[in-house]
Amino acid sequence: MAAGRSVRYPDHELRDQDSNSRFSRRDSDHVRNGALDSEKGRVINLRHGDSGKDRDMIRSGARQQERGMVNSGSRLSKSNPGIREVFMDRGPKRCGFSARSVDREPGELSSESGSDDLIESESLVKNNGVVKQVENTARSPVEKKRKFSPIIWDRDDHERSNLSRNEKPVEVTPLPPPPPLIKRSSQSPRVGCDGNSHFSPAKSNMHQDPVQVSDSTVSVPALSPSVEMSSLCMVEQSSNPGQDGKQEEAAHLEEEENMPTRHISSSRWAAGNSSPTDEGEVVEEVGANKRRKKPFPVQGRLRNKSQTPEVGELVREGYRSSDSDERGHHSLPRSRDDFKEKDAVKGDKMDIDEEEHRRGNSSYSLSETDSDDEYARHETPEPASIPLRSINMLQGCRSVDEFERLNKIDEGTYGVVYRAKDKKTGDIVALKKVKMEKEREGFPLTSLREINILLSFHHPSIVDVKEVVVGSSLDSIFMVMEYMEHDLKALMESMKQRFSQSEVKCLMLQLLEGVKYLHDNWVLHRDLKTSNLLLNNRGELKICDFGLARQYGSPLKPYTHLVVTLWYRAPELLLGAKQYSTAIDMWSLGCIMAELLSKAPLFNGKTEFDQLDKIFRILGTPNESIWPGFSKLPGVKVNFVKHQYNLLRKKFPATSFTGAPVLSDAGFDLLNKLLTYDPERRITVDEALKHDWFREVPLPKSKDFMPTFPAQHAQDRRGRRMVKSPDPLEEQRRKELTQAELGSGGLFG
Numbered sequence: 001m002a003a004g005r006s007v008r009y010p011d012h013e014l015r016d017q018d019s020n021s022r023f024s025r026r027d028s029d030h031v032r033n034g035a036l037d038s039e040k041g042r043v044i045n046l047r048h049g050d051s052g053k054d055r056d057m058i059r060s061g062a063r064q065q066e067r068g069m070v071n072s073g074s075r076l077s078k079s080n081p082g083i084r085e086v087f088m089d090r091g092p093k094r095c096g097f098s099a100r101s102v103d104r105e106p107g108e109l110s111s112e113s114g115s116d117d118l119i120e121s122e123s124l125v126k127n128n129g130v131v132k133q134v135e136n137t138a139r140s141p142v143e144k145k146r147k148f149s150p151i152i153w154d155r156d157d158h159e160r161s162n163l164s165r166n167e168k169p170v171e172v173t174p175l176p177p178p179p180p181l182i183k184r185s186s187q188s189p190r191v192g193c194d195g196n197s198h199f200s201p202a203k204s205n206m207h208q209d210p211v212q213v214s215d216s217t218v219s220v221p222a223l224s225p226s227v228e229m230s231s232l233c234m235v236e237q238s239s240n241p242g243q244d245g246k247q248e249e250a251a252h253l254e255e256e257e258n259m260p261t262r263h264i265s266s267s268r269w270a271a272g273n274s275s276p277t278d279e280g281e282v283v284e285e286v287g288a289n290k291r292r293k294k295p296f297p298v299q300g301r302l303r304n305k306s307q308t309p310e311v312g313e314l315v316r317e318g319y320r321s322s323d324s325d326e327r328g329h330h331s332l333p334r335s336r337d338d339f340k341e342k343d344a345v346k347g348d349k350m351d352i353d354e355e356e357h358r359r360g361n362s363s364y365s366l367s368e369t370d371s372d373d374e375y376a377r378h379e380t381p382e383p384a385s386i387p388l389r390s391i392n393m394l395q396g397c398r399s400v401d402e403f404e405r406l407n408k409i410d411e412g413t414y415g416v417v418y419r420a421k422d423k424k425t426g427d428i429v430a431l432k433k434v435k436m437e438k439e440r441e442g443f444p445l446t447s448l449r450e451i452n453i454l455l456s457f458h459h460p461s462i463v464d465v466k467e468v469v470v471g472s473s474l475d476s477i478f479m480v481m482e483y484m485e486h487d488l489k490a491l492m493e494s495m496k497q498r499f500s501q502s503e504v505k506c507l508m509l510q511l512l513e514g515v516k517y518l519h520d521n522w523v524l525h526r527d528l529k530t531s532n533l534l535l536n537n538r539g540e541l542k543i544c545d546f547g548l549a550r551q552y553g554s555p556l557k558p559y560t561h562l563v564v565t566l567w568y569r570a571p572e573l574l575l576g577a578k579q580y581s582t583a584i585d586m587w588s589l590g591c592i593m594a595e596l597l598s599k600a601p602l603f604n605g606k607t608e609f610d611q612l613d614k615i616f617r618i619l620g621t622p623n624e625s626i627w628p629g630f631s632k633l634p635g636v637k638v639n640f641v642k643h644q645y646n647l648l649r650k651k652f653p654a655t656s657f658t659g660a661p662v663l664s665d666a667g668f669d670l671l672n673k674l675l676t677y678d679p680e681r682r683i684t685v686d687e688a689l690k691h692d693w694f695r696e697v698p699l700p701k702s703k704d705f706m707p708t709f710p711a712q713h714a715q716d717r718r719g720r721r722m723v724k725s726p727d728p729l730e731e732q733r734r735k736e737l738t739q740a741e742l743g744s745g746g747l748f749g
């Protein structure tokens, strides 16, 4: 939609004149009217048409579970007859939490007492583990539509792979309802795309045993048929035979054995036996038989333990669970013999869940983490001790020496970020060094996940990882990212004035588009906060830091609730919910929206309890009527003070004489919906994108009209932040991560 500056953004014209912290805009000739629209057009092209709607029905844990039940009733029913009862006997309904028709604002209190809550909660009757849903929660047409996980999409590709081993690899063409993920454009030289990255359709996966084992394979359930992911993990993706969703796993395995499988080794992280193609891509097709004969490199296959595999969730088949350490670090194999030896072990099922990892039950490892993994410790390992795979993995990677480090930007939990210059091209980039605190323990799972996701994802609102480069030792790994001048947290601290509503709209729209892309691709970010939102001087916002991101899927598994930095953490997480979904990211977006408007964090608790208290003081203490299921959450045993009123509007009034940030009714409605207690009723990303607030005046500012700011590149952002406003979250987060690693459930464990 075209709009003139004077018409659409009068408030900014005024404000920008006053602002000392803002610099000149780009020349208006350069400005395209409707830039945002065209940008959105790009985004839309990346999306799958149905995925947004589909997401609506699966955004909650209950819904996911439902879908799991619907699609895999027989398998799941074995493990949970109670759930089966719900779905087999009563048809698919929301399990656990029901969407109530009670229309209340978040935090709005009813007059009901605590005992009323208990009465309310009787709609969910738990009886010997059998959950019976009393309410009528018939599925909407949209819900009925969702039968697949979009993660598992390219059965056509699989079919193609059956046709001919010599067929030229084709790019993945996602099938409905898959997300538009992973088609890295040719701009990314190390990203190859294999048309036969075999993910089974969700339907068929539903019938698979979560973890399948065969010898000599490494399973890396990936978030997509991305070449990057598979190659990064140095594994081979296997085909999946499931087309109609009714084949049994045995058949699946059998078919896999006989099927030529494309071996995608497109990146420099890939194992050997590859043949180069254009732009450094290396794509190889390897038949299963051929594959078996090769003692090395390790053969891998991708297996979906559920229909939507977990990012970074690795299944090392044939390896003992003791192969991994307790902190999610993965050590690389010492030698070929290691592989041979380990590959000979059959039958052990290996499955990694983040939490399992942290508890020390993690089962993934590419080798034992015993005292002999010398190569991982040496700065310059002896060639003889470096496994071939590692050599292969690194052989294509450029050296970090090809970059000139300019300055440290920040140091986070998982890595140090530098500003650097590519000596060859002169491009300024951000180098994120993977932190290997315990180098002997191998490659951190969090980093592996982050690299996997970022290499796979390509979206204007997601920070672009261009390549991975290596330092002088094998454990010195850097992600080369596009450089962004600011992060929103540091930027807001340096700004004298708040963002205007139209600027917030511009930022929120970009943020929502990025989150939509993630959710459409079954990824939860789990750490959305202003310091993880980057902004460049072209007005582009990009989400970074995928260290806590993970794929979610069906059937829903319990995840750790120790995710999301405290201030942005959803109440269900604070109250110990282990089954959660996209709604946790939406809560964070509510906190971010409020922060963008007011230039201050909305709920800045120091501890989990304090955080809850701060939320309840503003939104009112929840109860069973506004949040069905609330009273059953593990953390609710704590006696909370009952705050009666929702004071959010006072913080964001429609008109203000006190300097409080002004927010229109529509804007407040969106904020309210993002900060809805009940995750079932919290607004989804698709709904948020369609919200009226973005369509009323002042309209969202075009990116090209966004103010520019002095680059923060010459400074260590965090160092500066610490001086200005010590961030209690850092310590908190470190503590929590340590707790998680040690297997503590934290407050509500």
Ligand SMILES: Nc1ncnc2c1ncn2[C@@H]1O[C@H](COP(=O)(O)OP(=O)(O)OP(=O)(O)O)[C@@H](O)[C@H]1O
Binding pocket: 409, 410, 411, 412, 413, 414, 415, 416, 417, 430, 432, 463, 481, 482, 483, 484, 485, 486, 487, 531, 532, 534, 544, 545, 546, 547, 717
């Ligand atoms: N591509 C980039 N360009 C410029 N700055 C960046 C880039 N990526 C990250 N940063 C800066 O580095 C900071 C830390 O990055 P990131 O969040 O990825 O690391 P982390 O170790 O996961 O941090 P945290 O402990 O906050 O989770 C960001 O807040 C941002 O200021």
